[in-house]
Amino acid sequence: MAETNNKPVSYSRTIITELMLPTHAHIDNKILGDVLFNLMSKAAFACATRHAGSYCVTVSIDDVEFVQPIEVGDFVSFKASVNYVGNTSIIVGIRVESENMKTGMTKHTCSGYFTMVAKDEDGRPTQAPGLILESEDDIRRFLAAMIRKEIKLLGKVQMSDKIKKINVFEDIKKLRKERCEIGFEW
Ligand SMILES: CC(C)(COP(=O)(O)OP(=O)(O)OC[C@H]1O[C@@H](n2cnc3c(N)ncnc32)[C@H](O)[C@@H]1OP(=O)(O)O)[C@@H](O)C(=O)NCCC(=O)NCCS
Numbered sequence: 001m002a003e004t005n006n007k008p009v010s011y012s013r014t015i016i017t018e019l020m021l022p023t024h025a026h027i028d029n030k031i032l033g034d035v036l037f038n039l040m041s042k043a044a045f046a047c048a049t050r051h052a053g054s055y056c057v058t059v060s061i062d063d064v065e066f067v068q069p070i071e072v073g074d075f076v077s078f079k080a081s082v083n084y085v086g087n088t089s090i091i092v093g094i095r096v097e098s099e100n101m102k103t104g105m106t107k108h109t110c111s112g113y114f115t116m117v118a119k120d121e122d123g124r125p126t127q128a129p130g131l132i133l134e135s136e137d138d139i140r141r142f143l144a145a146m147i148r149k150e151i152k153l154l155g156k157v158q159m160s161d162k163i164k165k166i167n168v169f170e171d172i173k174k175l176r177k178e179r180c181e182i183g184f185e186w
Pocket of ligand 1: 056057058059060085086087088089090115117125
């Protein structure tokens with residue numbers, strides 16, 4: 001149902017562009033993952049906070065994948081938009097693109113999903129405005145976020161169930177085909 005304080009996706013869409021310098025890189029001139037991660041986090045914070053109109057914190061980071069390296073001298077853009085709003089949570093999708101200044105060629109280098117929680121002035125989770133979907137892509141992203149959320153929850157339950165059931169004496173035989181060895185007297 002439409003609520004009066006809903007905000008469109010475009011209201012909080014955020015792009016941070018940075019020039020990658022030697023201080024951002026390994027000795028092989030490729031940009032460090034933590035530099036990219038930090039800027040992704042800033043873009044997610046700005047985007048979620050704009051949407052919420054209040055301070056947001058990160059509660060979870062999912063599916064961050066570094067698919068291609070970035071070089072010193074590249075421009076890198078961190079494109080953030082709200083994909084989904086729950087009650088107090090806001091899922092921000094981030095796409096990272098690098099651009100070679102000389103050739104103008106752009107590549108998709110990284111992406112990920114940041115779940116942020118809106119907080120009130122006393123630091124308690126507070127309801128975020130609903131989302132006005134402005135395109136078919138916005139609808140697809142909202143639906144995809146719902147699927148990701150559902151699968152994550154299911155996966156979490158299954159994983160903790162399986163981990164609780166580990167019996168080292170029984171399950172040690174599963175290690176036979178793995179690339180490890182027991183390095184102490186057993
Ligand atoms: C974020 C925080 C306030 C949530 O508190 P909480 O007691 O778990 O609150 P809730 O259970 O009501 O969860 C709040 C929302 O977060 C969502 N959430 C909680 N844990 C989550 C997780 N692991 N993944 C995705 N969403 C999660 C809940 O589903 C809920 O969403 P909804 O309101 O849209 O339904 C609290 O965990 C916190 O302060 N964490 C530290 C945050 C931080 O310091 N981040 C790093 C620096 S920014």
